[in-house]
Amino acid sequence: MVRELVPDAFWQRVAPLLPPPRPKKKLGRPRAYDRSALEVTVFVLRSGIPRELLLRKQFGLSGMTAWRRLEEWTPAGVWEQLQARSLDELGLRGKVDFSCASVDSSSVRASKGGPSRAQNRRMERRRVANIIFS
Numbered sequence: 031m032v033r034e035l036v037p038d039a040f041w042q043r044v045a046p047l048l049p050p051p052r053p054k055k056k057l058g059r060p061r062a063y064d065r066s067a068l069e070v071t072v073f074v075l076r077s078g079i080p081r082e083l084l085l086r087k088q089f090g091l092s093g094m095t096a097w098r099r100l101e102e103w104t105p106a107g108v109w110e111q112l113q114a115r116s117l118d119e120l121g122l123r124g125k126v127d128f129s130c131a132s133v134d135s136s137s138v139r140a141s142k143g144g145p146s147r148a149q150n151r152r153m154e155r156r157r158v159a160n161i162i163f164s
Contacts, residue, residue, distance in 0.1 A: 062091035070096035
């Protein structure tokens with residue numbers, strides 16, 4: 031039995047978050063299904079295969095089409111909304127435990143920095159380089 035890449039329950043959570051398709055200006059090939067694009071994205075993430083190597087007949091659309099759809103969904107905030115809804119659902123069930131949370135300092139930016147002990151920017155750059163390479 032083959033496992034589905036995008037089960038119905040997951041698709042029902044994602045589908046309402048997707049932006050409506052833009053109206054077509056020209057005639058041409060019909061728009062590929064959003065679910066197929068999501069399946070390609072999940073497949074690429076799970077297998078590590080480059081999108082360019084996907085065969086069109088596997089999913090009904092090319093890897094480039096799936097990439098374009100992903101590029102459309104990301105600025106629309108689909109993934110942030112999906113994460114927020116999932117955390118809300120888990121929180122209501124009492125399955126979120128914040129007692130052991132961690133923050134990765136390489137991805138959290140110190141927006142203001144701290145007070146610099148250097149008298150000017152040139153000295154500050156040297157100081158940073160010395161700290162990094164020492």
